[in-house]
Amino acid sequence: MMHFPLPGRVVSRTLAIAPLIAALSLIATACSPTGGKAPAADLVLHNGRVYTLTWPEPSRDGVPAAGAPFDSAAGWHHDATAVAVRDGRIVYVGTDSGALALRDSATQVIDLARHVLLPGLVDAHTHVAELGESLERINLTGIATEAEAVARIAERAATTPKGEWILGYGWDEGAWANRYPDKRLLSQRVPDHPVVLRSLHGFASWANERALALAGITRDTPAPAGGEIRKDATGEPTGLVLNRAVPLLDNAVPRPSPAQRDAQVMRALHVMARAGYTGVHEAGVAPDVMESFERLAERDSLPLRVYAMLSARDSALIRRWITRGPYTSGNGMLTVRAVKAYYDGALGSRGAQLLEDYADRHGHRGVSGGNYGFDQRLVADIMSAGFQVGIHAIGDAGNRATLNFIDSVMQAAPKARALRHRVEHAQVVSAADIARFAALGVVASVQPPHAVEDKGWAETRVGPTRIQGAYAWRTLRQAGAALVFSSDLPGSDWSPFYGLHSAITRQDTSGAPPGGWYPAQRMSAEEAVRGYTTWSAFAGFDEGEAGVLAVGKRADFTVMTVDPFRDTPASLLRGDIALTVSRGRISYRR
Structure with missing residues (x-):
């Protein structure tokens, strides 16, 4: 990949900001009670193109904010070149010289070779088990x-x-x-x-x-x-x-032993670290998998952060956690404060519940609710106990019923209003229900790969009218809904480059269709990156710790060989992960 020098006025803006960042961070970290020199950094990453994402969010139409490192003529540019880490926290963000001033003989120093460093990517809907x-x-x-x-x-x-x-x-x-x-x-x-x-x-x-x-x-x-x-x-x-x-x-397949389950989970998490992720939101955790996560957290073996969403299909598990309450492990690598429930089935197998008949099967509208294992009383009880709920809803009837249910619980238990409840997939939504996501404070947890994978048959299922509200990310954004992106692995490829490409282009990896499938719903490059960083932090109550690169935040970084802000979308598919850092620890290095 070629690298071009930035226009002079853009560079000067970057260099004008960097010393201020350096000064402020050094003031905060360089003075000890005795007036001595600050402790050295454990890790310094320099000579990179660092995007901190600390600037304001883009507009609902994807237009960069006034404070973004963006120029209408020259486009995006990075706003730092180096970071320094101590005890798992960021202690400096700014210039190479500022970061290297914090090293000593014990500091691990890595030259990023001009690769792009982003806040650690998080896949917000996975099945790593x-x-x-x-x-x-x-x-x-x-x-x-x-x-x-x-x-x-x-x-x-x-x-x-x-x-x-x-x-x-x-x-x-x-x-x-x-x-x-x-x-x-x-x-x-x-x-x-x-x-x-x-x-x-x-x-x-x-x-x-x-x-x-x-x-x-x-x-x-x-x-x-x-x-x-x-x-x-x-x-x-x-x-x-x-x-x-x-x-x-x-249930007929023999279950793995605890040791086998731990090995499976660890292998999967290392695959995710290799893919550049510093965290996952694990959707629908069964009891034996939950026990595995707890064992691994206790040993401090988790290579990345796990935000576990308990399976609402196991009432005994949920009742135990209602008594126990939300939990975060001592090392912060495992959090349990969410529950995954299912309201309807999938669109592909015609299990998603629709308001009207399937366009390709007269008289059929899918399955949902109590007929699909959705226990309203159980889910309401755990929401009232302070747990976030993420409810799988695919069809327009399923989404409407899910929003109605969340609304009813929040009215009965007002403290549940602040829990950032989620609709997992929000795949086909009636126009009448789009605005309700924002009104209820419900996060639309969507999977960009699903749109490009389903485009060959999705319209056949719902017809040309309902498809307008399907995979409608831009429409949801314009209505004020909070979004978060993910892969839903292993059903879809979990490569972040594939996810970013899908969100930005709405094309498959061959570039079809030209211009994208329903291109009005495409995301900007910034929105796509935020879908896996700042928006995932918000969806997981982690914005105080992660999502942006700033002094005091957890040292979670993803370093990649392509620049999603500046490079063409097609080039993203040729990208690779150079380095993944979780909590200041290198979990993968190319």
């Missing part, structure tokens, strides 16, 4: 046909002892919705191993005959509320289950 499991499973992402998927499973079976489970994930329940697979070919090619293959977003699962038998799924098995066990013309299960029936297969 599933990612850890998936890293051990057969990846079917991008597989186009049932025959191709079965061939890949049969290949694994040839080297797996008979009787052992074979697990896979990633076939696309949205793209395959009109041609769902069944057990016949899978059972024929792999008869001696129980096989369970979860779909890309987890709203469908596909099994062979042996797995169905071990799960106890027969022609007489009733489908759980909000779920479907697909059956053939004779009444026999086909091997495919949807929505709330997926746990029937999941």
Whole structure:
């Protein structure tokens, strides 16, 4: 990548600000009670292009604020070149000379080689426990046909002892919705191993005959509320289950031991550190995963910060935490103050609840509420106990009912108003409900990759009118709603470059469609970066500690080889992570 000198007047503005920052930070840190020299920094990062994000937010239309390091003629420029860290906190932000003045023989000094340093990126909706499991499973992402998927499973079976489970994930329940697979070919090619293959977003699962038998799924098995066990013309299960029936297969798979679960979680978190993240919001944490997070936090082994959202599908877990109350570990690396609930299903599998029939299935409007495992009393109780709730809502009816529910709880328990409740996905929203997000103080927790991954079939599901309120990030922003961005991994690629590219362009990685899919909903480069930094800090009550680069903040940094503010969106896809720092500790270095 080429580097161009900045215009003179822009450089002078940067250099005029930097000494002031340096002076103020040195005044704050350089004087000891005895008048001696300040303690040296533990870590100095210099010779970088540092964007602090300490300037005011852009307008709702994405226009940079007056105080931003932006020039209408020359564009963006970085507002610092170096940072210094001591005891996990930022003690200096400014020029190279100012930061290097804080070093001594014990200081670790890293030359950033003009790479871009941002506040630590946070993925605000993840399933890292599933990612850890998936890293051990057969990846079917991008597989186009049932025959191709079965061939890949049969290949694994040839080297797996008979009787052992074979697990896979990633076939696309949205793209395959009109041609769902069944057990016949899978059972024929792999008869001696129980096989369970979860779909890309987890709203469908596909099994062979042996797995169905071990799960106890027969022609007489009733489908759980909000779920479907697909059956053939004779009444026999086909091997495919949807929505709330997926746990029937999941629960048959042997659970990992505590040591195995810890290893899975750690492996996944290191993958996230390699991707440049300094934190995750883990959505829907089950009891054994929660125990793993607590063990790892107690050992100070977590390589990045975990904001755990407890699973509201486990009432015993929720009741225990209502008694216990919100919690942050002593080292600050684990916080438990949120809950994940599900109101409806997914759009791809036609489980999202719509106000009117699906455009491609007359008489069908999805599943939701109590029929989808949403326990209103339980969720209301934990909101009243001081926990933030993030409710999965995809369809326009699901989003409306979720907003109604949050409103009703806040009216009954006013202290719940300040908890920054979230709608996870907010994927299809009626025009009449857009403004309610801001009015209720509800965060729209959205996933830019979903728009570019779903564009091939989403309009077929909802039609040309409702699609105007689907994946409508700009419309939500213009209405005053707070947003936060994430990947929803492992269902989508968790690369921040992919996420930034999706948010800025609304194009897939091949550049389609030209101009972007419903381009009026695109985000500016600054908004895209804030979606993973300042906005994620706000969504996780962490703005006092992170999200911007300033003296006193936690030393969480992401260093990348491309500049999302200045480089073309297409070049982001060629970016790489050079360094990830969490709490002043290097968690990944290229």
